[in-house]
Amino acid sequence: MPLLDVRDLAVHYGGIKAVKGISFAVEEGEMVCLIGANGAGKTTTLKAIARMIAAHGEIRLRDERLDRLPAHALIGRGLALVPEGRGVFARLSVAENLAMGAYHRDDGDIAADLARIHDLLPRMFERREQVAGTLSWGEQQMLALGRALMGRPKLLLLDEPSMGLAPLMVQKVFEVIRAVAAQGVTILLVEQNAKLALEVCSRGYVMESGSITIADTAANLLADTRVRAAYLGG
């Protein structure tokens, strides 16, 4: 049984069909990417899985139907989303943002997890008293990642973690993502930077105007002429 199983997911905004009945699955421990052009429906797909917008279709985490749960119940089931763009609470301090990540938890390991996050992201420890809105864009992306990890997710949804970052920062962010994956967290990665995404993931789905058009291993997608022409610059 896959960890995440999405069937016939459809979302429309008013009359616009943004996602047109897609099905896909992510196995436990996998790192899978969803690539596609602007407006293909990638963000909408992640938001629908995280129950931030109304959708049709079935979404299962293991054998539990997520589409019947309210959004705030998902993190307790092990699902975390790092949203597109600025997702941190700008007026809360870095430490408070990280604490929000563990909001649903009442186990005794929160302090230990915080220490792990600080090892992984030393900058966040230096800046813990600082208001998150004053961090650089890249640091905010790191903080958003750290905050999601504080929730101890089994499945991490990442929406364009490379967006708006300088190449060096992109590398750093992806190093962290790899480290997280190495710890056994399953990852569904949405990226416009298809080359980057396919290099770190084992499988990928290509999304075009609301539908999944190609599903294959990352190696095959990197070699696919259609993918090369459309997303990898020839």
Added chain:
Amino acid sequence: MVYGILGLINFAHGEIVMIGALAALAAMKPLAASGLPGPLVALIALAVAVLVCMALGFAIERVAYRPLRNAPRLAPLITAIGVSIVLQQLAMLIWGRNYHSVPALLPADSYEVFGAQINALQVIIMAVAALTMTGLLLLVHRTRLGRAMRATAENPAIAGLMGVDVNRIIALTFVIGSALAALAGVLVSANYGIAHYHMGFILGLKAFTAAVLGGIGNLGGAMLGGVLLGLIEALGAGYIGDFTGGVLGSNYQDVFAFFVLIVVLIFRPSGLMGEKVAERA
């Protein structure tokens, strides 16, 4: 506070203060007749007012505001005005149009402090105000609940992802705000010795002015604004007769709230402690 979490100016807040005052009064009358000691009567009446207003705040949020959570900003604003009219009329039906005098339940002896006359009630009012303000600041800035409130204020969708039950937090905010409104109502009516169905309007306006003066959505700012507005009013009322050659007397005290509101809105709309509010995309 409610504004901070919801981005909604709760114009009905003043009416909740009024209901608190009148509910306390209604509870006070039979209790006072029973011969219980005054301070105990005052405490029970306060408890009744707080409970009534908490229930009221909860109901208002459910019925009037929650359905409009995702509507354009103007809709809940108009609803707030509607709610405030409904509450006023309701209070008028229950308690009538007349002014009710509030029995003095505390000794009225006054002491002289730094040349000012001050009685036990006023000492209590100041102590309670200081305590609730400190308590509120601690709640909002130092507790897990307060953190969730601020996170919800900033981005409810993302707070939801963290496991925050946004509906619950917002309802709770309304209930806490209403409990404080009840407290304010009891203190204000006790201080002036009078309560009536129309008292909420001017109180709501002054609270709004204090919040705008301090920087709206900023709790510490609202408190500072409240103190400043009080000072401006007191000094203004004291000297207005001199400035205007006796044409306007201290009964024009309430004019200052409007005046301050207009001045702040023109020259510093973000308030004293407010940051520039970037329009949310």
